[in-house]
Amino acid sequence: MFVIGKIGWLLVQPLSLTFLMILAALLLVMLRRVRLAGAILSLAVLLLFGTLFTSVGAWGLQVLEARYKRPELPANVQCMVVLGGAFDLEVTAGRGGFEVNQSADRFIETARLARLFPGARILVSGGDGSFSGTYRGDAELAGDFLSAMGIDPARLLVETRSRNTAENATETAAILKREQLADCLLITSAYHMPRAMALFRTERLSLTPWPTDYRASGHVELGIDFTQPTLNSQLTSTAAREWLALLVAYFSGRNSELVP
Numbered sequence: 106m107f108v109i110g111k112i113g114w115l116l117v118q119p120l121s122l123t124f125l126m127i128l129a130a131l132l133l134v135m136l137r138r139v140r141l142a143g144a145i146l147s148l149a150v151l152l153l154f155g156t157l158f159t160s161v162g163a164w165g166l167q168v169l170e171a172r173y174k175r176p177e178l179p180a181n182v183q184c185m186v187v188l189g190g191a192f193d194l195e196v197t198a199g200r201g202g203f204e205v206n207q208s209a210d211r212f213i214e215t216a217r218l219a220r221l222f223p224g225a226r227i228l229v230s231g232g233d234g235s236f237s238g239t240y241r242g243d244a245e246l247a248g249d250f251l252s253a254m255g256i257d258p259a260r261l262l263v264e265t266r267s268r269n270t271a272e273n274a275t276e277t278a279a280i281l282k283r284e285q286l287a288d289c290l291l292i293t294s295a296y297h298m299p300r301a302m303a304l305f306r307t308e309r310l311s312l313t314p315w316p317t318d319y320r321a322s323g324h325v326e327l328g329i330d331f332t333q334p335t336l337n338s339q340l341t342s343t344a345a346r347e348w349l350a351l352l353v354a355y356f357s358g359r360n361s362e363l364v365p
Contacts, residue, residue, distance in 0.1 A: 107234075107268050117349070118342050119156040123149050155341070157334040160325055162341030165348060167321035170295040172364055173302065173314040182222040183288040184262075184281070186312060187215045188273050188301060189231015189243025190294075192250075198240050203250050208294055210318035212247070215292055216254040218315075227251065228262040228280060228289075230273040270297070271304055278308035294318035296347055303354065303365035 115121060126149035133142035155161055191208040205212070219227060231243035244263040252258045264280055267273045281289065293301050295316035305312055320340060330337060354360040 107272075110269065114346060114349075117345075119152060119345055120338065120342070123153045123156070126152070156338050158329060158331050158337065160328055160330045160337070162337055162339070162344045163321045163325045164327050165344035166296045166340060167323060167325045169297075169299055169344075169347060169364065170316065170319055170321055170323070173295070173298045173316050175316055176313060178221070179288070179290075179313060181288050182218070182225045182290055184226040184228055184284075184286040185215055185218055185222075185290045185292055185315075186228045186230060186277055186281075187211055187247075188270065188291075188293040188297070189229060189247075189267075190234075192243050192246050194233060194235060194240035194242065197246065203246065203253070207320075208318050211292055211294065212250060214315070214317040216251060216256060218290070218292075219251070219254075219256045219260070225260070226262055226284070226286060227256070227260050228264065228277060228286075230264040230267055230277045232265045232267050234268040270301055273301070274304040274308045274310070278305070278310055281310065289313070290315040292317060294320075296320060296343065299364050300347065300350055300354070303360050306365075307359070 116125070126145050130142040130146040130149065133139070133145065188211065191205050191211045193204045193206050196204040215227060219225065227247075229244040229247040232245075233240045233242040242265055244265045247263065248258045248261050251261065262280055262284065264273070264276045267276045281287075289310075289312050291298075291301060291305065291312035292315045295318060298314050298316045302312070302314055320343065351360070351363055351365075355363045
């Protein structure tokens with residue numbers, strides 16, 4: 106399922122889908138199916154316009170980010186579960202150090218909370234989710250990173266086998282049960298929290314959601330936006346991936362709600 110999911114997303118993400126539709130239109134023109142080619146090309150142009158020049162991506166993420174609001178700081182935290190995905194594994198392997206991506210807030214927030222709850226364990230879940238599987242994953246890098254942030258690495262528990270969120274939940278559940286840890290926070294990107302919480306519930310784990318890494322302002326309205334096409338494309342791609350995963354889970358019966 107991991108490989109199928111990776112390949113499937115490569116094909117259906119907005120810019121890839123636009124390219125495939127344009128390619129299909131060109132082939133149809135060669136086959137003299139001009140009307141059908143024109144219809145597909147029109148859809149491709151609309152998809153490209155929506156991806157680059159509208160706020161649909163930010164708005165779609167904002168809907169997901171609103172599902173779980175950050176609660177008041179708990180009185181007791183026994184452990185923090187932080188999901189990987191914050192390191193650029195390829196660049197880190199090539200350059201050394203810690204090269205992070207847009208999800209870096211997951212670890213920044215973890216370091217902040219670790220100082221507020223000095224007795225809490227920190228469980229980092231995330232292996233190498235690349236096709237090659239040759240890089241050190243987030244969980245392996247986390248010890249060095251958190252140590253550099255002044256956190257005692259002895260507090261760390263690492264889960265290095267998972268390659269996606271479903272595997273995060275399964276592998277993390279086994280560690281939490283083995284270590285008999287409760288009163289845990291779940292730290293991940295706000296837009297990703299609904300899907301993560303649903304998957305952890307399937308493992309019969311009750312975690313307190315602690316969203317971070319917000320991508321939308323909270324005041325986004327659907328409309329035209331010509332000011333930031335590159336950012337719009339990134340946000341639309343991120344939103345499309347998350348919504349597609351939720352749609353698949355909902356229509357396959359794994360989730361009883363579209364946004365759990």
